[in-house]
Amino acid sequence: MPRLLLTGANGFVGKILTGRLQNAGYEVIALGGNVSPAQGIADQYLSCDIRDAGALSKAVADAQPTHVIHLAAISHVPTSFKEPLLTWQTNVMGSMNLLEAVRLQAPDAFTLFPSSSEVYGAAFKSGIAVTEDTLPEPLNPYAASKVAAEYAFREYFRQGLNGVIARPFNHIGAQQSADFxxxxxxxxxxxxxxxxxxxxxxxxxxxxxxDFLDVQDVCDAYIELLKLADDKGHPLCLNIASGxxxxxxxxxxxxxxxxxxxxxxxxxxxxxxxxxxxxxxGNNTLLKQTTGWQPAxxxxxxxxxxxxxxxxxxxxxx
CATH class of the missing domain: 3.90.25.10 (UDP-galactose 4-epimerase, domain 1)
Structure with missing residues (x-):
């Protein structure tokens, strides 16, 4: 059975994705911060702050994943304005810490990095549905940190790690924070x-x-993207959008x-x-063509x- 390390497992998407992954045949090792996880969901729980490189490296070594999904982030835009340093430390250095941990402890793992449609920023002003080739023009600290993290993932992928970047648009559903x-x-x-x-x-x-999507549809897209692990010619970055x-x-x-x-x-x-x-x-043509996914x-x-x-x-x- 494939072993999947899920960072940010205690968040809105993480809790829902855990069950969907298990139904899809993955053993889920949930990585969260100091918040006590709900019992009986993931197959295993690990706790560490992704800003702690040593602790994260140990967690990846303990998990020995075949797949990784990196959800952990400061994802609330107003919070990113109020606490930009925390946002960059978590979203950029936390991602770097994970990449190094995977490189050293699980170099054959396939890593999915959910970035954000927020990276497009000012590019949306064209009024046209953006594609993956649209140049990011972030307009807030959260989006800027996600662009920086994307470049880190691209560099590690260039050096040989296997993985893919997703840019999900607004996903909503039960259990989401009222901050959204x-x-x-x-x-x-x-x-x-x-x-x-x-x-x-x-x-x-x-x-x-x-562009709104049900969180369940987004989770389905993530699971479809994991299947690209054995496809060496897959696109590096894909929008997850309703269109x-x-x-x-x-x-x-x-x-x-x-x-x-x-x-x-x-x-x-x-x-x-x-x-x-x-x-x-967002334009979702590439994702549909690559995986067959579409919102349901x-x-x-x-x-x-x-x-x-x-x-x-x-x-x-x-």
Whole structure:
């Protein structure tokens, strides 16, 4: 059975991906920080800070993986503005530490690095769905750190490590932090329905257009990309995108339609990003051609599940 080391296993995507990987036949060694993992999910748990090169090297040596997925990152854009040093130390040096650990302890492992669509930044201003050949023009510390990490992975791949870079677009779903836009909407609606918040939903820029995917579809794409381990001619970098543009206002309207209480909407200046761009949509042709993957879950289904999740969370909150 292939052994897969998953960094960032305690995060939103990591928890969901663990089960999907197991169903796909992988033994999952989950690597997280000091947070106690949920019991009974991964096959094995290891704990270390990826900024600690020695501890990470030991963890990779202990895991002896055949595959690696490197999810661990500071991924919240506003946090990257507030704590740029932590962002760079985690996203860049943490990635370098992992690459060195894999090179020394598991040089035959296939490594998948999920970067981010945020790397395209100002390139989105063309209004055209970006391809993997579009030059990154990051507009925030998170995106800049992901570009730097991408170059580190490319260099190690050039030197002989086997792997691939993914650029996932906005993925959403149950269990996502309310720091992210759709989860914030769903949580506020659930609180309003429960009488725990005034019937006013606070929002940022609703005119922005984004490319949304269900997190389950993204996990499926990651699993398909792992299959490239035996394909020496695979592309080095692939977008994971729906290829469809969705205005955030329209996404909010879909959520509001699922509520039976009157809710007004109010702009909150604190929720506006200093570098917000009007349109961010990705071209997924290369991924489809390379793996056969395509998104399978309708946005309406994702939003329904997201709202039900926050309703359940609200009902269980003391």
């Amino acid at each position: 836009v759709t989860a914030s909407f769903a949580r506020q609606i659930a609180l309003i329905e429960a009488g725990q918040q005034a019937p006013v939903l606070k929002v940022g820029n609703l005119e922005a257009v984004r 469809q543009s969705r205005r955030i206002r329209d996404v909010l309207d879909l959520l509001l339609l699922q509520s039976n209480v009157p809710i007004s909407v109010e702009l909150d200046p604190d929720r506006l990003r200093p570098s917000d761009i009007p349109i961010a949509v 879950i309708a946005l309406e289904t994702t939003l329904s599940q997201l709202l039900d999740y926050w309703r359940a969370q609200t009902n269980t909150t003391p």
